[in-house]
Amino acid sequence: MNTEFIEHVKKLLASPQKIVVVGHKNPDGDAVGACLGLSFFLNRLGHKTNVIMPNDFPDFLKWLPGCDDVIIHDAEIDKSIATINNAHVIFTLDFNALNRTGNMQQFLEDCDAKFVMIDHHQEPDDYAVATYSDTSMSSTCEMVYHFIDAMDELAALCVEVSTHLYTGIMTDTGSFRFPSTTATTHRVIAHLIEMGADNSKIHEQVYDVNSPDRMKLLGVALKNLNIMPEYHTAYITLSQKELDQHNFKKGDTEGFVNYALSVKGIKFAVIFIENKQENIVKMSLRSKGDFSVNTLAREHYQGGGHTNAAGGRSTQSMSKTISEFISILPQYKNELTDAS
Ligand SMILES: [Mn+2]
Numbered sequence: 539m540n541t542e543f544i545e546h547v548k549k550l551l552a553s554p555q556k557i558v559v560v561g562h563k564n565p566d567g568d569a570v571g572a573c574l575g576l577s578f579f580l581n582r583l584g585h586k587t588n589v590i591m592p593n594d595f596p597d598f599l600k601w602l603p604g605c606d607d608v609i610i611h612d613a614e615i616d617k618s619i620a621t622i623n624n625a626h627v628i629f630t631l632d633f634n635a636l637n638r639t640g641n642m643q644q645f646l647e648d649c650d651a652k653f654v655m656i657d658h659h660q661e662p663d664d665y666a667v668a669t670y671s672d673t674s675m676s677s678t679c680e681m682v683y684h685f686i687d688a689m690d691e692l693a694a695l696c697v698e699v700s701t702h703l704y705t706g707i708m709t710d711t712g713s714f715r716f717p718s719t720t721a722t723t724h725r726v727i728a729h730l731i732e733m734g735a736d737n738s739k740i741h742e743q744v745y746d747v748n749s750p751d752r753m754k755l756l757g758v759a760l761k762n763l764n765i766m767p768e769y770h771t772a773y774i775t776l777s778q779k780e781l782d783q784h785n786f787k788k789g790d791t792e793g794f795v796n797y798a799l800s801v802k803g804i805k806f807a808v809i810f811i812e813n814k815q816e817n818i819v820k821m822s823l824r825s826k827g828d829f830s831v832n833t834l835a836r837e838h839y840q841g842g843g844h845t846n847a848a849g850g851r852s853t854q855s856m857s858k859t860i861s862e863f864i865s866i867l868p869q870y871k872n873e874l875t876d877a878s
Contacts, residue, residue, distance in 0.1 A: 571706025596789030679706030697734030
């Protein structure tokens with residue numbers, strides 16, 4: 539974080555402000571944790587804060603302190619628009635372009651508030667008056683911690699904020715195992731535990747809440763696992779029918795792709811999930827080492843993300859999507875078979 543950023547934000551926050559904190563569409567643990575954590579923190583500094591999410595967030599986050607007060611734009615559109623239009627300052631967290639906010643985009647573009655971005659995705663847009671972008675960071679939650687530190691307010695960390703930030707760092711690092719997890723990440727985590735985050739309980743509340751339907755859907759996903767050893771690649775498919783048979787709820791397939799990546803020798807894994815309502819096949823892409831799924835998703839699947847985790851979509855049928863996917867793999871054969 540550069541001093542210019544923190545000086546600018548300090549100026550913006552010099553007197554009590556009406557602040558809105560916004561996360562990305564399909565909010566994950568990092569987005570929800572960062573938004574709630576920052577909102578609680580700014581509230582303690584005397585600002586009036588509201589968190590708005592473009593759409594609903596998964597059930598496994600619905601115990602987070604303050605989550606009941608989050609405004610869901612798609613469900614409470616009038617309240618959301620009024621809150622946006624009333625804001626002096628809008629923090630956008632865990633995304634890099636306003637089109638990541640779905641139906642909120644036009645209202646954010648049209649409002650008079652000053653924007654502050656805190657985010658760890660590549661190639662940030664320049665809509666904000668102050669941008670804290672660092673792609674080396676494990677999570678936006680870790681960045682919010684560093685932001686609080688730069689504001690000289692670490693002493694103000696409460697149990698709630700510690701819990702929010704712990705949850706986001708934990709979920710965005712795959713429980714502290716991804717390469718973005720640094721010694722600093724662990725120092726931050728240690729401090730959050732000291733300040734009241736109940737680490738063991740947070741893990742249980744996030745990870746040990748599977749429904750029987752979800753476990754059976756995982757069984758189907760594992761049955762549908764395809765391995766292409768010549769490309770060190772594995773992929774999983776789930777059809778709309780298979781989702782329907784297991785009463786699919788948003789978030790149920792979260793993390794399934796990691797089972798494909800956990801097969802010995804696999805460097806690149808994808809899950810293809812059919813969505814009949816939107817008429818697309820949604821994809822989550824994961825990799826190990828230098829192979830960039832961000833690049834591949836940008837080039838072929840109208841998506842992007844990070845080097846080792848990205849999302850994308852195809853407007854073709856599932857079978858066409860799969861055959862196209864297989865046809866592009868030779869382009870990446872050298873990268874995928876390089877030792878690293
Ligand atoms: Mn994140």
